Amino acid sequence: MTVAIVTDSTASLSSADAKRECIVVVPLKVIIGADTFVEGSAELTSDMIAEALADFVPVSTSRPTPAEFAAAYEQAVADGAEHIVSVHLSGKMSGTVESARVAARECAIPVTVVDSGQVGLGVGFAAGRAAAARDAGGDAAAIAAAAVRAGEATTIALYVDTLEYLRRGGRVGAAAALIGSALAVKPILTITDGVVVPLERVRTSARALARLETLAVEAVQACTNGYSIGVQHLANEAVAEQVATRLATSLGVDSVAVDEVGASIGAHVGPGMVSVTVTPL
Structure with missing residues (x-):
């Protein structure tokens, strides 16, 4: 059976990676002020997002x-x-997966929609695991299950x-934002239950940042059969590169990939964000 894999642009897949893994990417849109842009298009950059947020332009x-x-x-x-098999970002943070489900009901062939x-x-690695399962000859159920496992892990x-x-x-709740401001702390966040x-x-x-690195190393150490790891940032490349370099040293690998987060996520996390994502193989 020939199985196609679809994801959305929050997965942070480059066009080259998507083409190599035969994954179709459906883009979100980003609205800056009165202008609407397609995520992934050349006319929209993360710098535009960072500048708009810093200037209090609605994004x-x-x-x-x-x-x-x-x-x-x-x-x-x-x-x-x-x-x-259509793999998407958390349905608790976006209606993207619901749009996919609506379209799936009208499709001429079966569509399995996965909320990662x-x-x-994290979405990109889940879609990548789906592609690997497909390439290994798995059926649609096995491919979807691989994406679900990746998201959960x-x-x-x-x-x-x-x-x-x-x-x-x-x-994130206003109370959490208030606590952070009141204590003048630097918050470390994670994704729990989507x-x-x-x-x-x-x-x-x-x-x-040091704690971020420690948490990432601990996550890698819990992976018994290998892992995927990546660092993302918004308008904070130098710091992200430093984090990646220290992680590579700690993990004993040549390098850890760094890329700028997509505009649709950047719009919510703001300039200066640095994240590390680890997904077991």
Whole structure:
């Protein structure tokens, strides 16, 4: 059976990675002020997001419509797919997975929609595990199960300069933002049950980043059969590179990949964010 794999642009897959792994990416949209941009297009950069947030220009995101998913599914059918596995970011943080489900009901072939319960690289790694299961000859059920397992097993530790941007977007409770501001702490966040939650509070940026690295190393040590790891940031490349270099040394590997987070996630985490994502093989 020929199985197509679809994901969304929050997965942080480059066009080259998506092409190599034969994964179709359906983009979200980002609204800056009165202008709407397609995530992944050349006209939208993470720097634009960082500048708009810093200048208090309204920034929001919009999920793909069911019609946009339907178009991607129809193309997969035209390309010979007999089943589709569609892997997306947490349904508790976006309506993207619901749009995919609406489109799936009208598709000419079966579509299995997977809520990865993750964001960013966590979604990308889940989609990658689905692609690996497909390439190993797995059927649609095995492919979807691989994505589900990856999402459930992923560890993400996320440092933000402030919870204000998450509070603005409704992604973390106002009370948590107030606590962080009142204590002048640097929060480390994680994803639990598909939502962003505070993990730890540290007094300084340096300590927060050091703790981020420790948490990532602990997550890797718990992986018995290998792992995928990546560092993401928004307008904080130098610091992200330093974190990646120290992680590579701690883990005894040549390097740890660093990339800038997609605009749709960047709109909610704000400038200065650094995260590390670990997914077991």
